[in-house]
Amino acid sequence: MDFRAPDCVTRAMQTRLDHGVFGYETVPDGLMPALTGWLKRRHGWTVQTKHILRAPNVLNALSMALCGSTEQGDGVIVQPPVFFDFYDILRENDRKIVRNPLVLADGRYSFDFNGLERCARDPDVKVLLLCNPHNPMGRVWTESELRRLGQICARHKVLVISDEMHGDLALSGHRYVPFASLGSEFATNSVTCLSPAKSFNIAACCSAFTVVPDDTRRATFMAANSRLTVNKNNAFANVAMQAAYAGGDAWLESVLDYIEGNLDLVRDRLARLPQVDLIDPEGTFLLWLDFRALGLPPDELTAFLRQKAEWAVTSGQAFGPEGNGFARLNIGCTRARLSRALDQLETAITRHG
Numbered sequence: 001m002d003f004r005a006p007d008c009v010t011r012a013m014q015t016r017l018d019h020g021v022f023g024y025e026t027v028p029d030g031l032m033p034a035l036t037g038w039l040k041r042r043h044g045w046t047v048q049t050k051h052i053l054r055a056p057n058v059l060n061a062l063s064m065a066l067c068g069s070t071e072q073g074d075g076v077i078v079q080p081p082v083f084f085d086f087y088d089i090l091r092e093n094d095r096k097i098v099r100n101p102l103v104l105a106d107g108r109y110s111f112d113f114n115g116l117e118r119c120a121r122d123p124d125v126k127v128l129l130l131c132n133p134h135n136p137m138g139r140v141w142t143e144s145e146l147r148r149l150g151q152i153c154a155r156h157k158v159l160v161i162s163d164e165m166h167g168d169l170a171l172s173g174h175r176y177v178p179f180a181s182l183g184s185e186f187a188t189n190s191v192t193c194l195s196p197a198k199s200f201n202i203a204a205c206c207s208a209f210t211v212v213p214d215d216t217r218r219a220t221f222m223a224a225n226s227r228l229t230v231n232k233n234n235a236f237a238n239v240a241m242q243a244a245y246a247g248g249d250a251w252l253e254s255v256l257d258y259i260e261g262n263l264d265l266v267r268d269r270l271a272r273l274p275q276v277d278l279i280d281p282e283g284t285f286l287l288w289l290d291f292r293a294l295g296l297p298p299d300e301l302t303a304f305l306r307q308k309a310e311w312a313v314t315s316g317q318a319f320g321p322e323g324n325g326f327a328r329l330n331i332g333c334t335r336a337r338l339s340r341a342l343d344q345l346e347t348a349i350t351r352h353g
């Protein structure tokens, strides 16, 4: 997002900076209570501190979870179109990508449960990489969808590694359900990766954590973390995360209101452009736009958006071939900027004919 981080975060970081001593750091006493307090207060999820492992960032947490629970060549289910870095971490760790595409019907994406059952039945498949809420189209999976998905995975002994870093960003009318909050049988078959990075616009402060309720699995992960020595603390990441989780509620709510205002603006303006369809988001500041009616091949669509509309969007094909003809737009920006961008798109499309 383009927004400044909450004042409580910048003040806490300033105080830490003014302290002036930056030797090795321990975990501040207030950090874990702030974190578990946030999960309870915002999402009704009770997380035990001993189940939490720290990680430098979410992708690193996902990679460590994958390496700790699979071997090279093992199959990992992904549900495209999905966040492009999922593919990278699987390729770079030599895991087999098993694709179970989401189904798009009447402008809404959903899980393909039959496909999931087929993929999960393969004994080489060990993990499902879930994105909850789902990047790029902002589906906030419902409790019943997650239950059904979790039951299929449990039946076939497929571990659910869930990236929930957008969980704080559910829009009004939608509720983020942490997968592990569905009950102990779901929790023990899960690893959840979370972070304040997106919620508070502090991704460069690199701070993430993993909730691993199963004791044996957690012991394995802890041993792997200590072999890699990824257990040092960054002073600024710690204070930023603690301050955000302890006092960032009002800031987050105002940002969500603002994003909803931006979304209304996009809806209004796209109503005049039948060539572009908005997949209605339920969460996140990311919009998934369907440009298929323009009839442009994927590379030409990207070039058109970049050169004619001056839109620095992420091309849909980055999320898998299911994203061909789509693009992902970030609306975490000022309304004036968004309005200019929409003017540019309208002009480009009108000229395109």
Ligand SMILES: Cc1ncc(COP(=O)(O)O)c(C=O)c1O
Pocket: 056, 057, 058, 059, 060, 083, 131, 135, 163, 165, 166, 195, 197, 203, 208
């Ligand atoms: C779903 C999802 N997971 C992970 C990341 C990357 O997180 P980090 O920078 O903490 O590795 C992103 C960033 O866009 C994301 O959208």
